[in-house]
Amino acid sequence: MTLHIQSFTKSDCDITLDSMFRDRKRVFVDILKWDVPVLKGWEIDQFDDESAQYFIIADPETRKHWGSMRVLRTDRPHILGDLFPSLCAQELPAGPEYRELTRLCLSPDLRARERLRVRNQLFTALVEYALMSNIKGYTGVASMNWYTQLLALGWRCSPLGLPQNINGELLAAVLAHIDSGTINAFRNAGTYDSGAITYSDLTLPPMQRAA
Amino acid sequence: MAQFDLAQEFVTQSQRARNLADLEETLYAATRELGFDFYALVQHVDIRRSSNNETVWLRNYPEAWVEVFEQQGLFASDPIHVASQRTNTGFAWSSVNKMIRLNAHHKRVLGAAGKEGIGDGYTVPAHLPGESNGTCSFAMKVGHDIPSDSFMTAQLVGMFAMEAGRRLARKARDELTERPKLTQRQLDCLVQVARGKSDWEIAQILGIRESTVRDYIEIACDRYGVRRRMQLVVRALHDGHLTLRDAIG
Numbered sequence: 001m002t003l004h005i006q007s008f009t010k011s012d013c014d015i016t017l018d019s020m021f022r023d024r025k026r027v028f029v030d031i032l033k034w035d036v037p038v039l040k041g042w043e044i045d046q047f048d049d050e051s052a053q054y055f056i057i058a059d060p061e062t063r064k065h066w067g068s069m070r071v072l073r074t075d076r077p078h079i080l081g082d083l084f085p086s087l088c089a090q091e092l093p094a095g096p097e098y099r100e101l102t103r104l105c106l107s108p109d110l111r112a113r114e115r116l117r118v119r120n121q122l123f124t125a126l127v128e129y130a131l132m133s134n135i136k137g138y139t140g141v142a143s144m145n146w147y148t149q150l151l152a153l154g155w156r157c158s159p160l161g162l163p164q165n166i167n168g169e170l171l172a173a174v175l176a177h178i179d180s181g182t183i184n185a186f187r188n189a190g191t192y193d194s195g196a197i198t199y200s201d202l203t204l205p206p207m208q209r210a211a
Numbered sequence: 212m213a214q215f216d217l218a219q220e221f222v223t224q225s226q227r228a229r230n231l232a233d234l235e236e237t238l239y240a241a242t243r244e245l246g247f248d249f250y251a252l253v254q255h256v257d258i259r260r261s262s263n264n265e266t267v268w269l270r271n272y273p274e275a276w277v278e279v280f281e282q283q284g285l286f287a288s289d290p291i292h293v294a295s296q297r298t299n300t301g302f303a304w305s306s307v308n309k310m311i312r313l314n315a316h317h318k319r320v321l322g323a324a325g326k327e328g329i330g331d332g333y334t335v336p337a338h339l340p341g342e343s344n345g346t347c348s349f350a351m352k353v354g355h356d357i358p359s360d361s362f363m364t365a366q367l368v369g370m371f372a373m374e375a376g377r378r379l380a381r382k383a384r385d386e387l388t389e390r391p392k393l394t395q396r397q398l399d400c401l402v403q404v405a406r407g408k409s410d411w412e413i414a415q416i417l418g419i420r421e422s423t424v425r426d427y428i429e430i431a432c433d434r435y436g437v438r439r440r441m442q443l444v445v446r447a448l449h450d451g452h453l454t455l456r457d458a459i460g
Contacts, residue, residue: 089215112340112341116341143299144299144300144301144366144370145299148337148338148339148370148373148374151370151371151373152339152342152374152377154378156226157222157371158222159215159218159222159367159371161215162214162215162218162363162364162366162367163363163366164363170366172366172367188378188381188382189378
């Protein structure tokens with residue numbers, strides 16, 4: 001299974017991206033009932049811009065989305081820094097050495113076992129990419145469900161603040177550290193699953209962005 | 212110490228824990244700092260290893276309560292356990308009636324706990340769907356007020372404690388199934404055995420006595436719990452002491 005790392009630039013339709021945004025709508029709007037904008041069947045917001053990176057695992061035959069993570073830079077607007085700064089009890093890790101993980105999406109079409117595999121491959125790729133790019137850590141805003149899963153991957157994590165009730169849901173800010181022991185930590189936890197990574201140019205149909 | 216500092220301190224210490232005993236010490240310290248009396252860290256079932264119901268059990272509930280709980284099989288009707296299956300967010304035991312409908316069995320369990328001196332509590336579920344279910348609970352002696360200011364810290368402590376427990380339980384399991392130790396000389400002999408050499412030939416190659424070669428091989432067989440050299444070679448290949456390169460070249 002290959003993983004693609006892409007970012008937005010142009011206007012033609014790409015089947016991988018299209019199916020990703022549609023799966024995001026199915027997961028975050030239809031299933032999780034988040035109050036987020038939907039545009040022509042896509043779940044897309046102001047952080048889906050040229051500097052967002054998408055780690056996507058796709059079906060090698062159909063090129064349709066199986067799983068993805070949106071990765072945001074922290075030296076510009078991002079979710080923890082701009083929408084939920086109060087979740088950090090101390091200085092928020094930000095800058096060129098940190099990225100924010102957002103919108104982990106696993107296709108509802110996958111069976112449970114496949115979902116687990118895709119998830120492990122996605123996170124393994126995130127770790128390997130970080131090691132190759134001098135990224136020291138990934139931050140994120142997590143529900144308690146998500147927090148537990150994040151810890152279970154095996155990497156060393158630090159809480160950035162106490163959980164808070166936000167619009168009826170308990171959320172907390174967390175940092176996952178990347179260092180020379182992280183791959184081994186994944187291996188010990190049984191979550192290490194390494195594959196080929198390709199970097200491709202992203203293309204996107206012209207959309208009217210929500211304000 | 213401020214609540215968040217307590218959480219950070221727990222996380223740091225739990226990451227340093229080398230075994231479950233270390234973790235228990237750290238968990239107990241945090242329990243007291245947060246203002247609770249009892250703790251119980253439990254992993255219910257590890258579905259990945261279905262042949263093995265290994266569980267993490269760290270707790271300081273009164274022994275009398277644990278006996279009552281186990282002898283009367285109260286686990287099945289424990290309303291806290293039932294409620295904890297439905298969420299990954301911590302909840303106070305006083306709210307359990309809002310989460311599930313309490314029947315007579317459930318109420319009996321709560322009553323029995325009260326009799327053994329356990330009052331209110333706060334349970335942090337930390338489930339991994341499809342893998343294993345676990346909870347970290349903090350409880351009070353009857354008559355002590357529950358420190359609700361500590362609930363959010365307890366949520367973090369519970370989740371990190373559960374993960375540390377899983378990690379250390381895995382480590383303990385791996386250590387149990389570690390491969391037998393071989394000395395360099397035993398290994399040297401084994402490599403030659405894998406290459407089909409006779410004891411006399413091995414003695415010449417290694418510059419030692421033939422009887423010594425036989426001794427080394429016998430000891431290695433003992434360590435693996437086998438009688439025949441063929442079994443020894445196969446097992447040593449399997450666990451990585453020998454590689455195919457060693458044997459075939």
